[in-house]
Structures are given as structure tokens and as C-alpha cells.
Amino acid sequence: MNGTGAHGDQEEPRWLDEQEKAAWTGLISLVLLLPGKLEPPLRQEHGLTLFEYLVLSHLSEAPRRTLRMGELAFLASGSLSRLSNVVKRCEQRGWVRRMPDPADGRYTLAELTDDGFDVVHQAAPTHLRSLRRTVLDALNTTDQKALARIAEKLRIVPDGLG
Template sequence: MSGTAEHGGDDEPRWLDEQEKAAWTGLISLVLLLPGKLESPLRQEHGLTLFEYLVLSHLSEAPGRTLRMGELAFLASGSLSRLSNVVKRCEQRGWVVRSPDPADGRYTLAALTDAGFELVHEAAPTHLRSVRHTVLDSLNATDQKALARIAERMRIVPDGLG
């Protein structure tokens, strides 16, 4: 509901003005629709969810193709419990192995296997085409910088990580 942006007490809502409403409805539409648009080609061509792809991709770019689970959860924008479930599935498929961190046994490392690296290497062009077609190609350089700035400002730390 829109109206004047009154600053009432804690009980009174601050209704959205037209600019705020446009920003909010635009954002929520993206949040709800974008993951499906990016995931569909990955599922069809490689049998991967978007989150699985992001996990494998971050591991492929890490030194030694290995990260602590907490760092991986942060990079993939997921909770530790969600990541744990996905990494377990990836382990069962032979794409990832987990082991205690030799530097500090309280942490668990996730490492990408050669099979996982091959899969992410095959899936990367599919994901890149989707990202370009769905997001980047419709934005000029100024828009892309603004989007990156807004995303950084709004970055939400997943539950259990912050």
C-alpha cells in the first residue's frame, strides 16, 4: 500500500511512497524470478541446481580447489545447514570430498574432485549464457556498477554465519 511516508511510532507503519514502492516491487520480482531463470538451463543441460553450481564454481576458483565449509557457505550465500546438505549430495555423486582441516580440526574442508571440476567446467558456459542473457546484456556499464554497489550495500549474511 502506498501513501505518505509518515514517521509514526513503532506501532504505525511507514507506508511506501511511489519511488519506494517501485524500488521494492522491482527488487522482489527479481528475487523471486531470477533464480529460476538462471537455474532452468543448468538443470536441463547438466542436472544441477543453481546453488549446487555456485558451490562447485566457488570451489573450482579456490586455491587447491578447497575451502572451509563456513567460507564456502558465505561465498555461495547459503546457510551452513543448506550447504551441508548440498555438499553431502555432491559427495555422493563424486564431485566433492570433505575432510577435517589439518590446521584446525574444528573446521571441515570441502574439496572439489577432478570429476566435480570437469562438471563445473562443462556447466560454466551454460551459466554464463544465462547470466549474460538474463542480467548483464540489458544493462550498460553504469547500470552494472550501480547493481554491484546496491548488491554490496544490501548483502545479507546467511543464518549461522554472522
């Protein structure tokens, strides 16, 4: 093929070698399978999705338990629209409050309420047990450092943030 046609001047794909294929299939398996391992205990014991837990957890660790929505979306690895829907549900449950950022009214802040802090505090041990069992206990310190380094290199900015 000459690389022209419906898609313009695109170069030929560089097919995966064995090492690249092993890296890719390992990564995509983790990406697709981990939420299915980490979410059920949170749902069963606390009625939380994994994404809800991540949102509440990041807020609980923030100064004054408050973050701009855009920063929270980035930390929780979700789009602004997905985060907005989750924060709305959390607001209805009394776990989060939204307000304009007094420093710059163009931004919205999400603040974890005391009730929301109680929820994440109760759910944290459940999440930690499944996280250790599913991921961390299988890795030594060198593996954990390598995983953190790789994750940082592959960090993707969610839609609407970059």
C-alpha cells in the same frame, strides 16, 4: 495505535513512498524470478541446481579448490544446513570431498575433486549464456557497477554464519 500490546513497544511502520515501493517491488521480482530463469538450463543440460552450480563454481575459483564450509555458505548465499545437504550429494557423486581443517579441526573444509571441476567446467558456458541473456546484456557498464554496489550494500549473512 499506541505501539503497545502483543508485540511490545514497536514504532509505527514507515509506509513506502512511490520511489521506495518501486525499488522494493523491482528487487523482490528479481529475487523471486531470476532463479527460475537461470536454473532450468543447468538442470536440463547438466542435472545441476543453480545452488549446486554456485557451490561448485566457488570451489573451482578458490585456492587449491578448497574452502571452509562457512565461507562457502556465505559465498553461495546459503545456510550451513542447506550447504551441508548439497555438499553431501556432491560427495556421493564424487565431485567434492570434506575433511577437517588441519589448521583448526573445529572447521570442515570442502575440496572440489577433478571430477567436480570437470562438471563445473562443462556447465559454466551454459550458465554464462543464460546469465548474459537474462541479466548482463540488458545493463551497460554503469548499470553493472550500480548493481554490484547495491548488492554489496544489501549483502545478508546466511543463517548460522553471523
